[in-house]
Amino acid sequence: MPNAKCQMLNPDPQFDLAIMGAGPAGSSSAITAARMGARVGLFEAKDFPRHRVCGEFVSAESLDVLAALLQDVPAAGTLFQVAPVIDRTRLLLGERVIEAPVAPPALSISRYELDALLWEAARRAGAVAHPNCEVVGSDGDGPFMLQTATGRFKAKALIVAAGRWSQFTADRTIPPGPKWIGLKAHFQEPWTEPCTDLYFFANGYCGVQPVTNGVVNACAMVRSDRATSLEDVFKLQPKMADRAANWRAIMQPVSTAPLIYRQPQPVRGNTIFVGDAAAFIDPFAGDGISIALRSGQVAAQCICKFLMGRTALSEAVTLYQHEYSRQFAPLLSAASRVRSLLSLPPFVQSAVFELFRLPGLLPFVIRKTRRAV
Numbered sequence: 094m095p096n097a098k099c100q101m102l103n104p105d106p107q108f109d110l111a112i113m114g115a116g117p118a119g120s121s122s123a124i125t126a127a128r129m130g131a132r133v134g135l136f137e138a139k140d141f142p143r144h145r146v147c148g149e150f151v152s153a154e155s156l157d158v159l160a161a162l163l164q165d166v167p168a169a170g171t172l173f174q175v176a177p178v179i180d181r182t183r184l185l186l187g188e189r190v191i192e193a194p195v196a197p198p199a200l201s202i203s204r205y206e207l208d209a210l211l212w213e214a215a216r217r218a219g220a221v222a223h224p225n226c227e228v229v230g231s232d233g234d235g236p237f238m239l240q241t242a243t244g245r246f247k248a249k250a251l252i253v254a255a256g257r258w259s260q261f262t263a264d265r266t267i268p269p270g271p272k273w274i275g276l277k278a279h280f281q282e283p284w285t286e287p288c289t290d291l292y293f294f295a296n297g298y299c300g301v302q303p304v305t306n307g308v309v310n311a312c313a314m315v316r317s318d319r320a321t322s323l324e325d326v327f328k329l330q331p332k333m334a335d336r337a338a339n340w341r342a343i344m345q346p347v348s349t350a351p352l353i354y355r356q357p358q359p360v361r362g363n364t365i366f367v368g369d370a371a372a373f374i375d376p377f378a379g380d381g382i383s384i385a386l387r388s389g390q391v392a393a394q395c396i397c398k399f400l401m402g403r404t405a406l407s408e409a410v411t412l413y414q415h416e417y418s419r420q421f422a423p424l425l426s427a428a429s430r431v432r433s434l435l436s437l438p439p440f441v442q443s444a445v446f447e448l449f450r451l452p453g454l455l456p457f458v459i460r461k462t463r464r465a466v
């Protein structure tokens with residue numbers, strides 16, 4: 094994996110398409126556009142591999158897309174073979190437990206490996222990948238001029254894939270009051286089960302699932318007035334505390350904040366936004382990676398129509414906006430309705446929890462936050 098500082102790898106710093114950010118969304122755009130023949134510049138503020146705050150639940154709807162994106166990376170074959178298959182979920186509130194199938198099953202894939210493999214696939218597809226190269230500004234609305242720490246790059250089209258919170262986020266106001274934060278670490282657990290367990294407590298929850306044999310990922314979303322470390326999160330739920338008592342951490346915890354939900358904004362002028370940069374879906378849905386991979390792919394396909402001379406840039410952007418509303422906006426609306434349950438008073442939350450025992454209701458709610466497979 095290259096570890097070079099950002100540098101002008103292209104003597105003529107002109108690209109058909111510049112992409113800011115190489116998470117699942119940006120890499121998916123880069124692979125798709127480069128395979129279609131575009132000259133792609135992929136700019137990433139950090140480097141790989143690295144841990145990300147994530148439950149690492151990759152829903153079934155994007156596994157075919159992921160396999161196709163990674164087809165030229167030999168190490169990806171092993172990844173699919175060893176990734177735990179998740180075919181069940183359990184919701185735990187106090188002492189109560191509700192179980193439901195995850196059908197079709199999901200995979201549990203560590204972001205440490207996933208993001209690095211996608212980055213490698215983008216390079217193999219022909220994208221000029223710039224690690225440690227934060228984009229600090231952009232001018233124009235087609236063509237675009239990007240400013241980075243080491244130089245300026247021109248591009249005919251621009252995709253922002255810089256995640257939930259960056260200088261390109263349209264609305265950077267932080268609501269007053271306690272913030273929602275994300276926390277994650279991997280732990281050794283003697284007996285892992287192929288199941289995603291969601292431990293609920295007032296103002297948050299913690300998801301636990303195996304990532305490899307004998308190792309679980311614990312990932313929490315919690316209000317900062319309730320807890321700011323995983324150790325404190327575990328104490329908020331008795332069953333969680335019992336289980337975590339047997340764990341040994343195998344990585345330094347990672348955290349992220351703020352987690353703010355806003356209306357989707359997939360385009361601004363002629364700039365396209367993909368993945369979390371367009372909208373952040375509640376982690377409960379376990380669908381953020383899927384939406385990132387798919388929106389990245391759709392955006393690249395739309396932009397390539399412009400690059401091939403079939404449409405104007407503005408038409409390509411409008412086409413993407415239309416596809417976003419059709420494919421992704423309904424999933425975000427469904428997840429936001431589920432999220433509102435988290436802020437209910439405990440006795441109402443408890444009553445709603447009991448409702449999920451109705452046969453078929455929980456699988457129905459899960460399906461509403463997923464694209465049909």
Ligand SMILES: Cc1cc2nc3c(=O)[nH]c(=O)nc-3n(C[C@H](O)[C@H](O)[C@H](O)COP(=O)(O)OP(=O)(O)OC[C@H]3O[C@@H](n4cnc5c(N)ncnc54)[C@H](O)[C@@H]3O)c2cc1C
Pocket residue numbers: 113114115116117118119136137138139146147148149150151152226227228229254255256257259260274275276312313314349352367368369370374376379380381382383385
């Ligand atoms: C607590 C929590 C749990 C979650 N659990 C799950 C789960 O189990 N399953 C699931 O599917 N989703 C989950 N998600 C959501 C998932 O992590 C995101 O939806 C996904 O990472 C979005 O991918 P992305 O590529 O849009 O953004 P990111 O993965 O955030 O990537 C953005 C990239 O842009 C880079 N960047 C930022 N600014 C710049 C800049 N100016 N210039 C260059 N590069 C820049 C960043 O370094 C980063 O690499 C969870 C999220 C949270 C917070």
